[in-house]
Amino acid sequence: MSDIIHHECGVALIRLLKPLEYYKTKYGSSRYGIHKLYQIMEKMINRGQDGAGVATIKLDVPPGTTYLDRMRSVKPKATQDIFGHINRSFAEAQKNHPDLYNNPNWQKENIPFLGELLLGHLRYGTFGKNGVASCHPFKRQNNWQSRNLVVAGNFNLTNVDELFTHLLELGQHPVQKADTVTVMEKIGHFLDKENDKLFKKFKEQNDKNYEISKLIQANIDVASILRESSKKWDGGYVMCGMMGHGDAFVLRDPNGIRPAYFYKDDEVIVVASERPVIQTVFNVPFETVNEVKPGHALIIKKDGSVSEEEIIEPGEKLSCSFERIYFSRGNDKEIYKERINLGKNLTQSVLKSVDYDLENTVFSYIPNTAEIAFAGLVEGLNDYSNTWKAEEINKLNKSFSEKQLKKILDSKPRVDKVVLKEAKQRTFITDDESRDSLVNLIYDVTYGTVKKGVDNLVVLDDSIVRGTTLKQSILKILDRLEPKKIVVVSSAPQIRYPDCYGIDMAVLKKFVAFEATIALLKENGKENFIREVYERTLLELEKPKEEQVNMVKEIYSSFSDDEISKKIASLIKPKDLKADFELIYQTIEGLHTACPDNRGDWYFSGNFPTPGGNKVSNQAFVNYIEGNNTRAY
DSSP states (O other): OOSOOOOOOEEEEEEEOSOHHHHHHHHSOTTHHHHHHHHHHHHTGGGOSSEEEEEEEOSSOOTTSOOEEEEEEOSTTHHHHHHHHHHHHHHHHHHHOTTTTTOHHHHHHHSTTOOSEEEEEEEOOOSSOOSGGGSSOEEEOOSSGGGOEEEEEEEEESOHHHHHHHHHHTTOOOSOOOHHHHHHHHHHHHHHHHHHHHHHHHHHTTOOHHHHHHHHHHHOOHHHHHHHHTTTOOEEEEEEEEETTSOEEEEEOTTOOSOOEEEEOSSEEEEESOHHHHHHHHTOOGGGOEEOOTTEEEEEOTTSOEEEEEOSOOOOOOOBHHIIIIISOTTSHHHHHHHHHHHHTTHHHHHHHTTTOOTTEEEEEOTTTTHHHHHHHHHHHHHHHHHHHHHHHHHOOTTOOHHHHHHHHHOOOEEOOOEEEOTTOOGGGSOHHHHHHHHHHHEEEOTTSSOTTTOEEEEEESOOSSOHHIIIIIHHHHHTTOOSEEEEEESSOOOOSOOOSSSSOOOGGGOHHHHHHHHHHHHTTOHHHHHHHHHHHHHHHTSOGGGOOOTHHHHHTTSOHHHHHHHHHHHHSOTTOOSEEEEEEOOHHHHHHHSTTOOBOHHHHOOOSSHHHHHHHHHHHHHHHTTOOSOOO
C-alpha cells in the first residue's frame, strides 16, 4: 500500500504443558517458552510497531513468590527492549548465583518471567496517546490468585460508551474509559462474581479457606464468565486473557472479523494472529494449525486441558478481506493464493487499458506488499500471451520462416522493477505535514526501463486509500520516465466506508473515493441531495444502533464504479503530469472470487457485520458535513 495507515494489533499466547525441567533437558534451556514468544512476536512485527507488552504467570509457586510479571515498552524496537530486559535478569542471576542457576526450579522462583503461561502483544495505536500506559497487556490485581486477570487483544469495539455506562450501573468506578480497560473490568466483574459464588458454595460445605482457594481455581467456569461479559460487545475482536492461578482463554468475535489460529501438541499450546508464524516458529505443517471458530473461546485450564466452546452464537463468517489483501503475512498458504487471484482477476481490465499491446507496455508494482498480487497479474498476462501465441502460430502458412516463429514465441509481458522504495524511511512515525514533505525521498524509479513516448507503464498497488502518495510522489517520479500512458491498478476495490473493527480508517474525508463522489455530486448540482442525506442521517442516529441503516450508501448510489474511478483519477493526477493517466480498481465481485471464504467487505460495500458499523458510518458522515475531523466511535 503506497498510503500508510495504522491497523490492528497482534497477539500471542503460549501455554507450556510440561515442567520446566523437561524443556531444559530437551531443548537446552528452561527459557523455551520465552524464546518462542520472542520469535512469534518478532515474526509478527508487521502487526504493531507503536509498542509491545509481555506478561507471564508461574504455576504453583510458594506463597510470597511473585507469580505474575508484566513489562511494556514503546521504544522504537519495543519487543527487543522487553526481551533484552528479561534476558538481563537471567544474566544477573547466573552471575550472582552460579551454583543455583542451572536448577530450573530455582530459576522459576527467583527470576522474573519464567512462567508456564505467556502472553504477548504488539500494538498499533489507532486512537489516543501512544504512551506505555496504552500498551497491552492490562492487568487487574488481587491477593486471591483466581481474581487476578491479565487481558490483551486485537480488537476494536464500537460501543465503548455503552459498555462504560453498564460498568457504572454495576457499581464500578473505572479509572479509564479506554476500550481495553472497559473490557477487562467487564470480564473482571464476572470473574469476581464467579469467585464469590464458588466461595459461598464451598464454605457451606465447611471447607477450610486455604482449601477453598484451590477448589475455586479448579472449578471456575471460564466459558460462563465470557458469556456474561461479552453479551453487549459490538465489534471485531480476538480477546486473550490469563487468570492468576493459570486458566487462560482466547475469545473470537461471532463473525470471525479478526484472525486467531492455534496449535497444540503434548508440549505446548500456542495461539497467534498469524498462522504461518506458528508454522515457522514451531516447525509444524499447515494442516495442524487450526482457526479459532467465530463466536468460540479456546479455553485452557490450569491442569493443561483445552476445549473450544461456543460463547456467542456465530453469525455469518465475515473475516476481514482487507486484512487478506494487505495486512496479513503473505506467506500464509491461503492468503498467498487469494492475493494471486486478486491480481489475476485484473488481467482483462489491464489489457483493455493498453489496447492489448504487450510489446509496448511495461508492468511493475509499488513495493512491497503488492508483490504477490502482481505475480497473479503476470500469471494472467502470461495466459493471455500464450493464447495469443497459439492463435498467431495457427495463422502462419506452411512457408513461414524461423524468424517469424521466433518473433511470436519471444513475445511476453515486459516485467521490470520500475518503482523502488527506500526501506529505511518510516513515514508513519512523523506528523502529517512532515510526512508529506518526505514522500518524495521514499520512492525512486529504475531509469531506462521505459521507452520514452512509446511505452505504457502499468503499476499495481494493493489498495488506494487517500491517494496522497500517488499524487505527491509516485505519479510524478513515474512521469520522469516519460511513458505514453500510466495505468495504476488497485488489487482492492474502492475504499468507501470507515472501519471500526481495528484498522485506523474512520474519517471519510481521508478516502479519495468519498471525496471523488462528493465532487461528482457537486458538479452535477446535487448539493441539496448531500444536505438531504445529512438530515436523514441525523434521524438515523437517534435510533438504537440495531435499527440504523447505513446512509452513506446513498452518497454513492448516483454514480457507477467507473464514473467514480475516473473522478478519483482526476483528483490524484498531478497538474503537471505529461503522460495520460488511468486508474483501475478491483471489483467487489472479483474480491469475492479471490477470497471466497473471507467475505468481510464493508470497507468497499458498506455492508457492516455488526449494528455498530452502521452507526459509525452514519456518525462519520455527520462528522464530515459538520467539519469534525475525528473518528466516529
